[in-house]
Amino acid sequence: MSNASTDQVLEVVLPGVVEPEGLELRRRERPVPAAGQALVRVEATGVSFAEKQMRKAKYYDQPAFPFVPGYDLVGVVAEVGPGVAPALVGRRFAALTKIGGWATHVLVDAADLVPVPDGVDAAEAEALVVNGITAWRMLHGIAKVEAGQTVLVLGASGGVGSLLTQLATLAGARVIGTASARHHDAVRALGAVPVDYRDADVPARVRELAPGGVDAVFDHVGGPGLVDSYRLLAPRGTLVAYGTASTKDEPGSSRLPVLKLFLRLLWWNALPNGHSATFFNVWAGRRNAARFRAELARDLGSVFALLARGALNPRVAARVPLERVVDAVRLAESGTVSGKVVLVP
Ligand SMILES: NC(=O)c1ccc[n+]([C@@H]2O[C@H](COP(=O)([O-])OP(=O)(O)OC[C@H]3O[C@@H](n4cnc5c(N)ncnc54)[C@H](OP(=O)(O)O)[C@@H]3O)[C@@H](O)[C@H]2O)c1
Numbered sequence: 001m002s003n004a005s006t007d008q009v010l011e012v013v014l015p016g017v018v019e020p021e022g023l024e025l026r027r028r029e030r031p032v033p034a035a036g037q038a039l040v041r042v043e044a045t046g047v048s049f050a051e052k053q054m055r056k057a058k059y060y061d062q063p064a065f066p067f068v069p070g071y072d073l074v075g076v077v078a079e080v081g082p083g084v085a086p087a088l089v090g091r092r093f094a095a096l097t098k099i100g101g102w103a104t105h106v107l108v109d110a111a112d113l114v115p116v117p118d119g120v121d122a123a124e125a126e127a128l129v130v131n132g133i134t135a136w137r138m139l140h141g142i143a144k145v146e147a148g149q150t151v152l153v154l155g156a157s158g159g160v161g162s163l164l165t166q167l168a169t170l171a172g173a174r175v176i177g178t179a180s181a182r183h184h185d186a187v188r189a190l191g192a193v194p195v196d197y198r199d200a201d202v203p204a205r206v207r208e209l210a211p212g213g214v215d216a217v218f219d220h221v222g223g224p225g226l227v228d229s230y231r232l233l234a235p236r237g238t239l240v241a242y243g244t245a246s247t248k249d250e251p252g253s254s255r256l257p258v259l260k261l262f263l264r265l266l267w268w269n270a271l272p273n274g275h276s277a278t279f280f281n282v283w284a285g286r287r288n289a290a291r292f293r294a295e296l297a298r299d300l301g302s303v304f305a306l307l308a309r310g311a312l313n314p315r316v317a318a319r320v321p322l323e324r325v326v327d328a329v330r331l332a333e334s335g336t337v338s339g340k341v342v343l344v345p
Contacts, residue, residue, distance in 0.1 A: 070101020
């Protein structure tokens, strides 16, 4: 533990559009949980693609600066507020927070806590929170991938992509996965056939492997390549778009690329060709809080159950102390690692 005293917490502040070195460490009084809240002592919190975008003010609906980043976490309940079962204290949970996770202690609504099974590693469980729910829902909820199908996973070496690859393989599907050449062995080890996304003609490479097209494409890149993803679909195939990574360094509005993508998907869905095209957003439906929480607990519970029985490899690329957040962010953004960089306060 890095606290100066047990009455203080350490957190990372993103003050504005800065290089990773501009992230600030701040100590403050340990917060007291209000009614319905739990104070979680964080054991692991992930460095996600979302924070790369937030650091550039390019995340779709990020809060105003300054704020504490941190999309998800795993930790042990240290204290509970009025109305929360005292039995939660000492138990390990996961939470999807979007922001706020990069701290030694975090206040979370107790209703948002999802139990982590006994015996699993905190960093491994952490690597499955936002990435696991995203992969699980896109694969089973949207594309409904079945044994014998062939799917294309863009970025099969990444956090979400590596889980999509493993879950699709577990479901009996054949996976073609794009990645940089340096990660092809890792992608093969997950059960996919790798294709270099820097190849001059990626669609041709995919067609060589799947001449009749693929049953589903999972695309986080967006931009002009989305058209290739759509054209690679087999009859009745499903395109699941879930990001616009190709536009992250473009100046201007963070919303425009997403809105353009929505329009394109709407247009494709209006075509009478049997394909479907969907944008996945992990926060969709959160206005109905009770249902959102129940579905989150169900889906993350399914992913955690696979982890507990050893069926999933969460691929933790590195465990970095919270004080070394700059190194963690630099590493995550270096493109050299495959898997999730996890901060361990
Ligand atoms: N919509 C949602 O609710 C939701 C939820 C979670 C995540 N996401 C999105 O999911 C995306 C991935 O997140 P992550 O945490 O998995 O990121 P990550 O771990 O950084 O992985 C990124 C992956 O993209 C690959 N890649 C880079 N450039 C590419 C290109 N031009 N074509 C194809 N692949 C390329 C990388 O391959 P190499 O490492 O081999 O270079 C890597 O496999 C992000 O855009 C994020 O915003 C969306």
